[in-house]
Amino acid sequence: MTDTALSTALRPPFWRRLLLSPVAWGTLLLAGAITATLAGDDLSFFPFLLMLVGGWCFGFSFVNATFRLRSRRTGAVLHVVVAVLLGAALMIVVEFGKDALSSLPESARGVVLVLQLAAIPAAGWIWLGLIARVSDVFTRRDAKKRPLPVPPVWVKEEDADGSAVRFPAIELRMRALTIAIIVIVGVGGTGAFLLLIALDDIVMRLGPRLMIILVGVLIALPAYLVFTAVLRRRTVQCTVAFGNDELRVQVGDEMQVIPHRELELLLWRTRSDYARIEIRGAGADISLITGLAKPPTGFSAELPPLPRRVFRRLELAGLSLQESRRKDVVTFRRESTAGGVSAARGTGSE
Numbered sequence: 001m002t003d004t005a006l007s008t009a010l011r012p013p014f015w016r017r018l019l020l021s022p023v024a025w026g027t028l029l030l031a032g033a034i035t036a037t038l039a040g041d042d043l044s045f046f047p048f049l050l051m052l053v054g055g056w057c058f059g060f061s062f063v064n065a066t067f068r069l070r071s072r073r074t075g076a077v078l079h080v081v082v083a084v085l086l087g088a089a090l091m092i093v094v095e096f097g098k099d100a101l102s103s104l105p106e107s108a109r110g111v112v113l114v115l116q117l118a119a120i121p122a123a124g125w126i127w128l129g130l131i132a133r134v135s136d137v138f139t140r141r142d143a144k145k146r147p148l149p150v151p152p153v154w155v156k157e158e159d160a161d162g163s164a165v166r167f168p169a170i171e172l173r174m175r176a177l178t179i180a181i182i183v184i185v186g187v188g189g190t191g192a193f194l195l196l197i198a199l200d201d202i203v204m205r206l207g208p209r210l211m212i213i214l215v216g217v218l219i220a221l222p223a224y225l226v227f228t229a230v231l232r233r234r235t236v237q238c239t240v241a242f243g244n245d246e247l248r249v250q251v252g253d254e255m256q257v258i259p260h261r262e263l264e265l266l267l268w269r270t271r272s273d274y275a276r277i278e279i280r281g282a283g284a285d286i287s288l289i290t291g292l293a294k295p296p297t298g299f300s301a302e303l304p305p306l307p308r309r310v311f312r313r314l315e316l317a318g319l320s321l322q323e324s325r326r327k328d329v330v331t332f333r334r335e336s337t338a339g340g341v342s343a344a345r346g347t348g349s350e
Contacts, residue, residue: 022064026057030118037110048117055118059125066129076133083130086123090116149295151270151302157241164241164248165304168295169288170234171251174276177289180227188223228292235293240277242310245317249279249286258282260317266332270303275328277303306330 018024033050062082069075093116104112154163241248247258247266258281267278275291295301311321319332 022057022061026054026061029054029057030114033114033118034111037114038107047114051114051117052121055120055122056125058118059122059129062122063126063129079126079130079133083123083126086119086126090119090123147298149298149300151300151304154304154307160241160243160248162241162243163307164239166237166239167290167299167303168235168293169238169251169277169290170231170293171236171287172231172234172289173287174274174278174289184223184227231292232294238288242307242313244313247279249284251286251288256284256286258284260313260319263314263317263319263332264334266314266319266330268303268306268330269326269328270305271328275302281334 029050033047033054036047036050063079066075066079069078102109152165152167154165157164236252238252239248239250245260247260247263249256249258258279262282263279264281265278267276269275269277271291273291274289276287276289279286290303291301293301314332315321318334320335322331322333324331
């Protein structure tokens with residue numbers, strides 16, 4: 001089978017590609033916005049939301065297309081040209097297009113108005129993508145001048161068997177973190193919705209672009225900064241050491257020793273904001289999130305992979321390695337307790 005035939009055979013069916021296409025969703029949303037506007041629903045919240053999301057879908061699709069081009073230079077040039085032309089077109093329409101718009105039939109004015117408002121979030125996303133592209137160039141240039149941050153490393157313990165790793169972490173359960181995120185998003189989304197309703201007249205005068213900036217500055221950014229600041233204040237230095245027959249965990253000044261034969265669960269995730277360790281057994285119930293803690297200079301907020309000797313030691317102690325969809329997640333569980341206490345407590349999402 002040739003490469004072309006193989007790629008065709010592996011290509012998802014048309015209906016699935018259509019379902020996952022931002023262009024298809026953007027077209028559908030803008031068609032709904034145009035229909036609602038022509039039906040007399042003149043810039044109420046629902047068609048206004050359809051315009052914003054539909055326009056963003058087109059901007060999102062274009063930015064992704066430029067990054068997928070084989071030639072990085074061609075993608076960058078195309079990105080710059082479209083960003084400049086679209087921004088200039090919006091300015092010209094806003095400043096000089098009122099007279100031309102008023103001369104059009106009412107139905108045509110409704111369609112043009114929908115497309116004009118949809119173009120604002122599309123242009124905003126395209127410009128954000130362009131800023132990200134430029135910042136990536138400077139980041140890669142700076143990375144050549146200084147070494148990249150590295151994860152913590154395993155070291156041999158001097159007065160004990162096995163190896164240990166030291167890292168900063170936040171003592172927090174994934175369930176509590178998930179609930180906190182849901183509450184913040186719910187409260188922030190409700191606040192944004194109420195703010196849009198309360199400032200309906202002002203929002204219509206300022207336009208979608210300033211409205212998005214207003215919501216981000218007044219709600220989203222402060223919520224994120226406060227949340228991360230509160231979490232990072234709880235950062236403590238931790239040490240995890242795997243001996244031949246026991247696991248030693250130090251959180252701040254508190255040390256806990258868990259024999260391998262009494263260990264019920266070990267979850268070890270090395271990367272992402274949810275990089276963490278979960279340990280249960282021998283009366284201990286520990287959850288340390290490293291991905292959200294502030295790492296020392298020169299180190300990343302990650303964990304090193306488990307040494308191969310640890311796999312063998314845990315398997316000899318009766319723990320079973322569970323398969324995971326993520327390559328950066330390792331989970332050991334004692335089968336005899338999987339349906340009992342451990343399952344009742346829950347392990348959190350990977």
